[in-house]
Amino acid sequence: MAEGSARVAILMGSQSDWEVMKAAEQVLDELGIASDPRVISAHRTPDRLVRYLAGAEQTGIEVIIAGAGAAAHLAGVTAAHTLLPVLGVPIGSSDLKGLDALLSTVQMPGGIPVATFAIGKAGAKNAGLFAAAILARSDASVRSRLEKFREAQSAAVPERPY
Numbered sequence: 001m002a003e004g005s006a007r008v009a010i011l012m013g014s015q016s017d018w019e020v021m022k023a024a025e026q027v028l029d030e031l032g033i034a035s036d037p038r039v040i041s042a043h044r045t046p047d048r049l050v051r052y053l054a055g056a057e058q059t060g061i062e063v064i065i066a067g068a069g070a071a072a073h074l075a076g077v078t079a080a081h082t083l084l085p086v087l088g089v090p091i092g093s094s095d096l097k098g099l100d101a102l103l104s105t106v107q108m109p110g111g112i113p114v115a116t117f118a119i120g121k122a123g124a125k126n127a128g129l130f131a132a133a134i135l136a137r138s139d140a141s142v143r144s145r146l147e148k149f150r151e152a153q154s155a156a157v158p159e160r161p162y
């Protein structure tokens with residue numbers, strides 16, 4: 001686990017979403033960025049959501065990642081309660097395999113933006129990397145770790161297929 005107080009919140013609508021959302025925590029951890037994972041449902045625990053968001057900025061949170069499945073409104077409701085950037089991750093937990101969550105998350109009416117990522121683990125990982133890119137704008141050490149991450153990723157791709 002990265003040391004220090006959390007700069008990125010990782011919200012998810014259900015404990016069952018953790019299998020996907022831990023990809024965000026893992027990549028942030030690799031980049032030395034502490035995160036705060038929370039199970040908070042917009043419809044099952046609405047009070048918990050409002051309470052958490054009321055204090056998030058003061059506790060040092062700078063970016064919020066919100067992952068949910070089905071008729072996913074967690075990211076949108078989160079964005080309605082904060083001025084922090086909200087990165088939405090649709091989760092393929094329903095019979096519609098995440099297409100419902102993708103559309104619910106991406107189709108925010110104008111006025112309350114949610115940056116939306118791919119369905120599932122790739123989306124959670126990229127949301128973590130995007131959160132790091134936001135922090136890197138004003139944090140040289142995060143920027144340098146992000147550069148090293150990209151270099152290592154490139155170096156791991158063989159030039160020949162066999």
Ligand code: RP5
Pocket residue numbers: 012013014015016017041067068069070091093
């Ligand atoms: C959504 O419903 C959650 O984000 C989750 O993806 C889905 C199923 O939740 P559980 O029934 O597994 O708690 O609200």
